[in-house]
Amino acid sequence: xxxxxxxxxxxxxxxxxxxxxxxxxxxxxxxxxxxxxxxxxxxxxxxxxxxxxxxxxxxxxxxxxxxxxxxxxxxxxxxxxxxxxxxxxxxxxxxxxxxxxxxxxxxxxxxxxxxxxxxxxxxxxxxxxxxxxxxxxxxxxxxxxxxxxxxxxxxxxxxxxxxxxxxxxxxxxxxxxxxxxxxxxxxxxxxxxxxxxxxxxxxxxxxxxxxx
Numbered sequence: 001x002x003x004x005x006x007x008x009x010x011x012x013x014x015x016x017x018x019x020x021x022x023x024x025x026x027x028x029x030x031x032x033x034x035x036x037x038x039x040x041x042x043x044x045x046x047x048x049x050x051x052x053x054x055x056x057x058x059x060x061x062x063x064x065x066x067x068x069x070x071x072x073x074x075x076x077x078x079x080x081x082x083x084x085x086x087x088x089x090x091x092x093x094x095x096x097x098x099x100x101x102x103x104x105x106x107x108x109x110x111x112x113x114x115x116x117x118x119x120x121x122x123x124x125x126x127x128x129x130x131x132x133x134x135x136x137x138x139x140x141x142x143x144x145x146x147x148x149x150x151x152x153x154x155x156x157x158x159x160x161x162x163x164x165x166x167x168x169x170x171x172x173x174x175x176x177x178x179x180x181x182x183x184x185x186x187x188x189x190x191x192x193x194x195x196x197x198x199x200x201x202x203x204x205x206x207x208x209x210x211x212x
Contacts, residue, residue, distance in 0.1 A: 023103050023107070026099075026103060027096075027099050027100065027103060030095060030096075030098075030099035031092075031095070031096075031099075034092075034095070038054075038058065038091065038095075039091070041054060042054065042084070042087045042088050042091050043087070043088060044084070045083060045084070045087050046083055051087045051090070051091075055091070055094070059094060059095070059098055
């Protein structure tokens with residue numbers, strides 16, 4: 001298994017655990033002094049109107065829930081519930097919902113920011129990959145160009161070597177022809193010299209014996 005994937009999984013697990021602890025702690029922080037700050041007053045209310053007026057001052061407006069209302073039924077219509085208990089339960093539920101809403105909004109905001117960062121990083125990576133591809137193509141073109149030049153140089157060198165060999169062969173052939181001609185000329189000179197010597201010998205004999 002790829003160690004990079006394992007490291008990413010470990011980092012994700014650590015982040016989730018840390019974020020969970022932070023969010024839970026943030027949720028509980030909303031109730032740190034709730035008894036002294038709110039519940040003492042809530043337990044004194046006898047009517048819904050009194051409770052609603054307090055709720056308007058300490059909770060944010062909610063488009064889904066009207067003041068003093070929650071999306072669940074806490075008791076049956078025929079059940080008699082102590083007003084203090086009822087108002088405390090309603091208040092705590094709405095306070096918890098308000099705290100949870102803040103955590104959800106923060107989480108969704110973080111997710112949205114992460115998505116934007118991901119898209120930005122993705123675009124940047126695509127640009128980097130495109131640049132790498134262009135650079136790789138340029139390097140390949142340069143290597144091909146160098147290879148073509150090396151091939152051309154090699155062909156030129158081979159052609160020059162062939163020309164040199166041909167010239168050497170031509171010179172050798174001409175030297176052989178010259179040598180053969182020299183041998184022929186020397187042979188002719190030897191014959192001429194032999195004839196001259198023979199003619200001189202005959203003339204000497206004629207002179208000696210008066211045969212002119």
